[in-house]
Amino acid sequence: MYEYAIAWDWLTFAVRWLHVITGIAWIGSSFYFVALDLGLRQRSGMPVGAYGEEWQVHGGGFYHIQKYLVAPENMPEHLIWFKWESYVTWLSGFGMLALVYYAGADLYLIDPSVLDVSKPTAIAISLASLGFGWLAYDTICRSPLGNDNTRLMVLLYFILVAVAWGYTQLFTGRAAYLHLGAFTATIMSANVFFIIIPNQKKVVADLIAGRTPDPALGKQAKQRSTHNNYLTLPVLFLMLSNHYPLAFGTQYNWIIASLVFLMGVTIRHWFNTQHARKGAPTWTWLVTVLLFIVIMWLSTVPKVLTEGGEARAATAEQAVVAAADFSKVRDTVLGRCSMCHAREPGWEGIVVPPKGVVLESDGDIVEHAREIYLQAGRSHAMPPANVTGITEEERQVLASWYETAVKEGTIQ
Known part of the structure; x- marks a missing residue:
């Protein structure tokens, strides 16, 4: 059992490493060719x-x-097709999805307080959403709506907002962000596989045969390439977000994700404009910073506590009482966190404490106070999928204790 856990962990590491390598190659070539095309x-x-x-x-x-x-007068003998970077990035990313979120569905994918479903059902929903996303996107692009690029982009943005909200109603916050990134990346890679490369091959075949290529093929490929250009940065954010619980583990996580897509547009607009030698629109950075400030604020908006189905806000007096009572913090951490974060974890399948964090004593809790605050107090990142059933009141105890301790200077 111990050897199996180690082998599995190294397998996920290997696939993750492959995903990062191919992702760098795909994004790098994409950024280069966009800059080259605009600067000709x-x-x-x-x-x-x-x-x-x-x-x-x-x-x-x-x-x-x-x-x-179109093509030079004489076709070259050798052509380099930039496609495998995209394909292997998607395949390795799907491998990570299967190894982490499907194999560990009860821990990372399913949150019973959000949607209480079985593992097969959750995995089926995940797979169906990715396939449906591409089919819906491709259908819209091929429809009359696709003739107006601006109108199409606005429509697609609002669809992404709806998808962001929808995923938060199905999965854990961590999985919702990962799936939104996979949803978008699937569209991007499918654009390469089903549209951009096939259209280019048709053009090459026509030229070799002495036929005049259909200009609509190039126009369609260019549209999809433009979409990929503006989606790249949001996908990077979403794929890295599982390291930052203040992004995915908050009640407004879907709004944060929606704003991230806008940030991707403003940043890429600056680079695209500069590469096209049309100036450097500095206003885009101001908008980006303002959007990021809004995201920071949304990540720390006080939560609404629920009990018996009725919402109620924690009062300042309750927060002070909780912050003054360390015993409640200790009871919460030992009861909700220490089965994994122990020198000898008691949770099945976990043989070492995650990230080496041990929470078994008062000293351990004080040492990792900031991480406890971010991961379990201010966000819902921990416990994963809330498998230990930590309550909103307990989260408030952790948050209030840390904030009061920082104000009093007992914790730096």
Whole structure:
């Protein structure tokens, strides 16, 4: 059993490493080609069919790059297709989804207080949502709505907002963010697999056969490539968010995710405008900072406590009482956290305390007070899927104790 746990942990590490490597390759090539495409210059005397060119220097050498809107007069013998970066990124990401969230569904995927379903049902919902996302997106893009890019982008944004809210009604906060990222990444990779690469291959085949390529193929591929360009940064945020409970473990997590998509647009707009040599719109950074400040505020808005189905707010007096009573903090941590965070964990499948954090004594609790506050007090990140049934009142005890201790200077 012990050896199995170690092997499984290393397997997830290997797949995660592969996912990071291929993700860097895909995003890097995407950023490079967008910047290159926007920065092309036109001049007289260029080869027939050439649209623009760019001189670049890197690694001690000079590169002269030319772009053809259709193709050069003579097709080259060798073409490099930038596609496997996308495919392997998605495959390795799905592997991580299966190894972590499907295999550990009771811990990471299912929160009975959100939606009490069986493991197979939760996994089926996950798979169906990813497939449905691509089919719905592709259908909308091919419809008359897809003829107006601005209108299409606005519509797709509101759909993403709805999806963000929907995932928080199905899974744990951590899984909701991961699925929103997977939902978006599936669309991006499917754009490459089903649209961009096939359309380019059709163009190449037509040229080799001496036929005139259909210009609609290039237009469609360009539209999907533009969508991928603006979705990249939000996907990165969502995939990294499981390390930051203040993002996914709060009551307004779906609004935070929605604002992150807007931040992705403002940041990419600045880079795209600069690469196109149309200036540097500094207002985009101001908007981005303001959006981030709003996100920070949303992550710490006081929660509403529920008991017996009726909502009620914790009073300041109750918070002071809780903060003054360390015994309640100790009882909460030992009763809700220590079965995993122990030198010899008692939770099945966990052989070492997660991240090496041990919470068995008063000293342990004080040493990790900040992590307890962020992970279990201010957010719902811990316990995963609330498997130990920690209550909102207990979370408030942890939060109030830490905040009071910091104000009094007993904890730095």
